Amino acid sequence: MFYREAGQFKSTYQTDQAIFPIVQDRWFMALVFIVAFVVIPLVADEYWHQAIIIPFLILALAAIGLNILTGYAGLVSLGTGAFMAVGAYSTYKMSTAFPDLNIIIIFLLSGVFAAMVGMVFGAPSLRIKGFYLAVATLAAQFFILWVFNKVEWFFNYSPSGTITAPPRELFGVLVTGPEASPVARYYVCLVFLVVFAFAAKNMARGRLGRSWMAIRDMDIAAEIIGIRPLQTKLSAFGISSFYCGVAGALYIFCWLGSAETEAFDILNVSFPVLFMVIIGGLGSVLGAILGAAFITLMPIFLTNAPPMIGIHLAADLQKHIEEIILGLMIITFLIVEPAGFNRLWQIAKEKIRKWPFPY
């Protein structure tokens, strides 16, 4: 009744192809932006920023990156953690080597490094598909992290083997390192996520995205139309790894502050990000963000829920129950809605559109 396209006539292809063709969608997005840019920094305290919102933003960025590769181009990757590590270590090397270089430029350059590494490890994708490709990217995961652990040059020969984010300023405000305020770091991550999410959406609905999906859905037909498989797959690997690289840089510089390669472990990063993409919905930017929200928020909710309703458990028992419940929720959800949150969102929109009539 309130949410429908009736009466909104499009007279040019440009308006028909807009990201949010319906006026109510645009209002909704405006509202989301106001909440994200104004309300959250005002209300959220340090715990919320550090424990919930910043990791959510960073992992959402990585999930969008992986969704480009796995969702749009149909290439399964377990190397997310490694590509993020490439971004993080190159940011560390560059920011310590060139302290005066703007930190945003360093983040973007690190993404470019990650993209190059991603394309090298993506090269086998022309020949191998599915699980076999997943295993090949798994090799990237272990090999790259091993290199970062073994070659001391990468962590500037520090005896602990960790990399620590040096304090860097942006417009006179400290944005990286342990002393930076949570709000400043929140804004950096938020701007990156918003800009990159729109860029991903634009690529996905343009020629590049159509090529990716064509290769994913029917590679032979795509090739006969003139889509070159190697170039298309490598572009997916490159752009996906760029996103992961930037996310990895933010992961250390705007969230953890300091870390070793363990932070980019397959169980810490690669699998959770893949789950975000699957639960959120393959082939959807919004899905990646929703999936990231679910995977980062749900454990925190489960930690806080029992005390709220008056149940106090031993910490380790609580932790185990939390993992069991989270696992059960993921399984149940995937059985009920295999296409993920994005599909649920579309169904909800469809229902609102027809409300109050059943069809």
Next chain:
Amino acid sequence: MSAEPTVGRKIGDVILDVANVSLSFGGVRALNGVSFDVNEGEVRAIIGPNGAGKSSMLNCINGFYKPTEGMITFKGESHHQMETYESASQGIARTFQNIALFKGMTTLDNIMTGRNLQMKKNFLWQALYFGPALKEELENREVVEKVIDFLEIESIRKTVVGRLPYGLQKRVELARALAAEPDMLLLDEPMAGMNHEEKEDMCRYILDVNDEFGTTIVLIEHDMSVVMDISDRVVVLDYGEKIADGTPDEVRANQRVVDAYLGVQHD
């Protein structure tokens, strides 16, 4: 439908020449020294019983299979072997026997992929979706809309093709091939599994494409009444060998074709 050329229809010189093409898979000879040619603007049919090598022939023409022997010349350019993706830039488009649409994408997106070769802007422009990239997208959308209009599929523009009925999917596939504005269109059983009405529609579209755009058409079809009605010349294959070549009437009268494929004489 009639076999007589409509006004304005022009048959030109040879556009595709298939010379002595053989194709083997291990010990199996799918094609054995097949030669024929296709003139510009012509509707050329390839018929034959199942397993005669018809689809293999099309696959050789657009580079999906590499012939073991022989030469294929398209628009004066000879090639013995080529990459599959090169055929599209040479001006060859095709549809498939089993629909090969991109199931997860909308009709519009599917047809837009047919314009991929005409779109050149790099990914940075596309990420911005602004300026030249937007202009390019809109220009190509306009071409696509003309094809959509031509094939009367406006109402399913934004439907995901996986949800469409079979007949419409076939039409979308034709639309995707046409969006590339090809010089030659290869149709692999465009009417398989359709009812009478859908077949009539499809015939009309094929003839219109040939007529209005002057596109050369090579088609494989099992419905003999259709083939004999719409094609100018027919090649008959059997066990990978060419057994007849000529106008529909000549082919129909050929005793070897009757024995191998048609069975009883058509009337």
